[in-house]
Amino acid sequence: MTSSSSAKTLVKTILKTPQTLKTKFQAKQLHAQFLKTQPHSPSSTSILISIYTNFNLLQDSLFLFNSLSPPPLPAWKSIIKCYANSGLFLNCLTCFIQMRGFGICPDHKMFPFVLKACVFLKNLRLGESIHGCIIRLGWDFDLFTGNALLNMYAKFQSLEVNGGYKVFTFNMLDGMPKSDELCERLAQEKGKSVIQLDSVTKVFKMMPQRDVVSWNTVIAGNAQNGMYEEALKMVREMGNANVKPDSFTLSTILPIFAEYADIMKGKEIHGYAIRHRFDSDLYIGSSLIDMYANCAQIEDSCHVFNLLPQRDDISWNSIIAGCVQNGMFDEGLKLFRQMLMAKVTPREVSFSSVMPACAYLTTLHLGKQLHGYIIRGRFDDNVFIASSLVDMYAKCGNIKAARWIFDQMEHHDMVSWTAIIMGHALHGHAYDALSLFEQMEKDGVKPNYVSFIAVFTACSHAGLTDEAWKHFKRMSQNHGITPGLEHYAAMADLLGRAGKLEEAYEFISSMHIAPTGSIWSTLLSACRVHKNLELAEKVAKEIFKIDPGNVGAYILMSNMYAAARRWKDAAKMRIFMKKKGIRKEPACSWIEVKNRVHTFISGDKSHPLYDRIFKALKDLMERIEREGYIPDTNEVFHDVEEEQKKYLLFSHSERLALAFGIISSPAGTTIRITKNIRVCVDCHTAIKFMSKIVQREIIVRDNSRFHHFKDGECSCRDYW
DNA sequence: GTAGGGTTAG
Structure with missing residues (x-):
């Protein structure tokens, strides 16, 4: 046999068993040999394309794909898969539609990729058309296709629940037919029947067989829609159906226990994960970190983080956010630096998680450094980041910068409004704060619990008692928000500062929840400012009843006695503190x-x-x-x-x-x-x-x- | 084909 014929045989053998190729380089070598030795048949070219797509070499695959006219089904299959795996979902869908235009009947292995693309591009209409196509071809009984359909409907349900979705408008790709028209045609083919949004359950019930992925998909669908009880019920049903939870199941349900702050259930899952050797799983790791942090057990979060065999941006971020949310600001910033040193690229989430640490510690230079990063990474249009920047600049004393960022924002959500209102409130700009609040309501953004705290804070710093009362009433009447401790505290503070001490006393006494020591303390400091020792004694009694170790109250009383030159009473307070081992926090x-x-x-x-x-x-x-x-x-x-x-x-x-x-x-x-x-x-x-x-x-x-x-x-x- | 982390107050 000549060397060229042996090469030919070799190439033929490899084409029959493409899985033997282990590296991209080998694939390219095969391609070179192929060009020299083989006739260019569509089927052998399709095999080469599939080899390239297995290595996710999109450009090489496309080069071969474009040489085929018309490409056979296997070539379409490979290129659609490659587009989806490269995250080019628009191309993936356009390719699929173009293939249908050629009258080629799709293969069932394509559907998971195409359906995923519909999810990514938020195009429910096309997804439904494809579902119609799947039914007509009889592939709806295929397990993988069914799972992909479940996922698609679950994601659209989430979009519906979590703020609606936009139908993506197709753009034309070079050389591709106009997708809108093809989309229309598919919709017409499907007829008028509309698949309802509760299709997840429908598809799930109709599936002839279900595996762990089917269960996980439905559980995740419920969990992501906030239907936590339903999700947990499905986990139990999954057990009854003899399907064992896997790492996907655990990382889906852990956030539910984080949300519930249910440490017992969370620990149960942690135990299960350890027993089944899932505890080194990255996804479970970050869910565990977050769960412990949400349950205020940050040491356990750190423990999980330290034991992780590897860390990605999400596990880093979980621990950073956990520290910051638990008041460990220095630790949060330290971990952020460590993450950078570990060459992990920070993402949007990293910035919005760490920024509150700068706001709290008033470290403007760090906040500015982070802002620089954000601008360089072009993350400044992210609403979470922008809100955290507004808050950081306001808290670091630069209200002008805070307002500038707020005004630059394209879209304001409730949190960004609240952040700027609070910013102005803290700087004593009561009228700016109130007019922003008015503007927020005009824009149709519904204020929440925190927004009203900001409003009362604004009124408080300018002595606007009438305005505050107006909003206090509107809060429950128009917005259905029951006043909480923070609202009562802000109102009590406001009345006290304005010198309306008796009114404040009545207000606190008639609260619908039991007042705390700190609420009475706001009145006590007002008594000091307005030099009303008689009422102060009455208030202090209330404080010591609820909170006998309240340092502030002892100091305030001692100071008030001293100011009234009642040195013996003042000394009594200090001796009492000493006996109880209560120490004043140094200024x-x-x-x-x-x-x-x-x-x-x-x-x-x-x-x-x-x-x-x-x-x-x-x-x-x-x-x-x-x-x-x-x-x-x-x-x-x-x-x-x-x-x-x-x-x-x-x-x-x-x-x-x-x-x-x-x-x-x-x-x-x-x-x-x-x-x-x-x-x-x-x-x-x-x-x-x-x-x-x-x-x-x-x-x-x-x-x-x-x-x-x-x-x-x-x-x-x-x-x- | 399925999973994890974020902004306002406290």
Whole structure:
């Protein structure tokens, strides 16, 4: 035999057993040999196409496919599969329709790919037409086709439940017939019968045989539609039908227990996963991380994460989101950095999960860095990300940037509206917040529980009691939202700040749920501001009944007694605290300079630049005293000499942070300070003077709102 | 042919 004839035989043998080819390179070698030795028959070309499509080599497959005129069924099959596997669903469908145009009868193995394409392109109409075609050809009894139909209807049901779907308009592909027309033709062929949306059940019931995939598909369909009980019922029925749950089943039902925060059931599933060796499965891993995090068992989430043999972007994101949602902000940011170092590319979800950490910690430089990433990744039109950016900029003191991002957004959902309303509320822009709320309702976006908290916060910072009452009534009457603890707290706070102390007392006493210590505490601090010691004593009694270890209440009472010069009562409170081992949280302020956060505690001398800070502060104090500042020593609640009181005020944490900010940043730049408790009255006055003297905008975020100091004035107009 | 993670408050 000559060498060319032996090559010919070899090629023939390989074409009969294409599965023997293990690499793309071998496939290309075969192609080269084929060109030299074989006649170009459509069937042998089709085999080569199928070899290329098995390696997902779309370009090579297409090259051969286009050489066939007309291509036989096997070639269509391969190319449709290859398009679907490459995620080119529009091409996949157009190809299918074009094949039908040639009068070629489809093969049942094509349907799963084509139906998947209909799901991806959200084209129910075409999917139904194809279902008609499947019935006419008698392939509806095929297990794989049935499963694909189940999946398609389940996904369309989800789209229907979760906010509707759009029918995708086809574009013309080069050289392909106009798909709209073909689509129409198929629909006409099918006749007028319309398959209803509850088709999942119909298809499922009519299937002559069902495997674990059929059950999983229906269970997932229910779970994704929020029909959790139905999904769990199906799992039990699946057991009765002697079909064992697999890793797909588990990762589908774990999110249900996460949603229910049912740790017992979640742990049961975890145990089952371990027994069946599913616990190293990536999908189950991320579901477990999320389930534990939702049940506030973040240590267990970390444990699962650490034991995962490999991690993908979703498992990273589950742990990051879990940490952030459980208040472990530093840990969340650390994990985000670790994810980048592990060369895992962050996705949209990663940014919206980690951003609240920057918002909470007021780390503007990190937030800006993430924003840079987001812009480079072109993720800025994602509504989740945009909302988290609005919130981050607002919380970091830059309400202008927050508003700019909000205004740039193409579509606003309830969360983005709420974020910007809350942003303005925290900055004391009550009227902006209320007009945005009005605009939101005009746009037909329904406010939720949180939106009303934002509205009351806005009213609270401007003393708009009538407006607040109006919205409080509308909330339940027009929106069917039952007031919760947060709403009561915001209203109580609002009435208290406005000096309507008795009204607030009545309001809290008549709540339809039992008031908590913290709700009474808002009134207690109002009593301090409005110097009503008599009511304060009454309120404190209520607090100690519910929450005997309430630190804030002891301190407030002690301070109020001290202000009234009732030193013995003040001391009593402090002794009581000592006996009970209750400790006051130290006042703390922090400031970001050159991408580093510097923390100051009241009276703190530990900063390496303390001497310079002290000198600068002393100099500033002398200058503002010349401008007319008089220290308000009423704010110092110790029985000490006036000079000593002045010194105590002098070393308040926000002043140390401010002096540091002034000496370590260029003249004219805005200074942003965050404080863990409320700014005291005297510091508030001092900072107003300082903003004028140093000609800088000073933004202070305390635990309740923002104060923008400029030219001797504060945005809160001294109402806070 | 089937599965997992996100934004507003607290």
